[in-house]
Amino acid sequence: MDKTAPRRRTRIQTEKREVILEAALEVFSAQGFRGATIDQIAEAAGMSKPNLLYYFKRKEDIHRTLIERLLETWLAPLRELDDVGDPMTELRSYIRRKLEMARDFPRESRLFANEILQGAPRIMPLLEGELKTLVDEKAQVIRGWMRAGKIARTDPYHLIFAIWATTQHYADFDVQVRAVLGPDRGGDGRFEDAARFLEQLFLEGLRPKPVS
Amino acid sequence: MDKTAPRRRTRIQTEKREVILEAALEVFSAQGFRGATIDQIAEAAGMSKPNLLYYFKRKEDIHRTLIERLLETWLAPLRELDDVGDPMTELRSYIRRKLEMARDFPRESRLFANEILQGAPRIMPLLEGELKTLVDEKAQVIRGWMRAGKIARTDPYHLIFAIWATTQHYADFDVQVRAVLGPDRGGDGRFEDAARFLEQLFLEGLRPKPVS
DNA sequence: CTAACGTTTGTCCATTCGGTCAAAAATTTG
């Protein structure tokens, strides 16, 4: 009898865990880790607290699961940045995909922002490992484009940071963006406006200069 | 006897309140409002909890005082954006000042970011009032520059958002920036690199196009 | 010196929160 053998996951377990994670995403992204309570998550998931704790032993387990999943989705657009395509087209697509993620997955963006703001206590290793590796790799790709004269020479790391910052801003600082734009301009059209602006900013800002 | 008359503030009160606010800034910016405890703040301020509560009746009072003060400092650079100067120079200075604030006042930046992330429950009126008014005004200034052909035509609101996002990123996402850049490139030089990059991005990205 | 006022602290309290447990209810399996 091997008590350490991982028991197979039941249908109900699979389903309920999903419900819990969805509810937890809602609560964590709005309140942060410490601000969120198990009771809130349980209520949002439509079950009692002990019942929720039957599926996830600890509050932190829910959070960790959520963040680990998130990171994959989150880095997907950058992974797609491709060496072979046309640089300007690749960058435009990357910016657009990131902006779409801010629009379609704002809760995920805020969950991530919350974690980083608090000093990334739960995902530091991932940042220094997987994330850094990926960024290093893509920075090399971008540097290649610069050397080939396809885009202006500049710091590829800070370019990536700028794309992250500007796109995620529309998810993380959403209430501020809405407040400033007002009810009229802050409506559904704000993402198209943002897309147009960012495209112009980055593509013009990176237009290669002729060698003098 | 007018009990509602505001009693004059003692020397000790003035000093201690300052100590508390400094300690609270440290704790709130690192833990968020709910994550921070009065005990933590009291310890950081070097006094007992009841003593602290003698100067600020409630935890929220400390937070509110902090945020109200912050907002003035925070908007100062934008207020300085001047109609009369050369547009490109004005924008360059604005970006530089904002980046310096991210470097010199990262705790203030994080405090603000935390508040906005949680939906700005305590400062919504300020965002819709004072902040919106200021941004509207400056957006008009920028639009004037565009009409005069001094900078490229684009959306002034999203331009301001982009400057906020990129500069504050270096304070709010500092641990991520450091993790990605690594110990060598993530050192003190990262702000100069960022300044160079952002200057190029925005100034090239906004270079006026000749009318065709 | 002393009365009045300002400051500090130990103690206490109610609530909230993360988490446990045993027992009931539901489901699956043979």
Added chain:
DNA sequence: CAAATTTTTGACCGAATGGACAAACGTTAG
């Protein structure tokens, strides 16, 4: 169906937390 297993819940617990309070201590003006 009945046994075995999984799921659900009410009741409970200890620790943490925001805050109250009165008593002690310190300071200062008359």
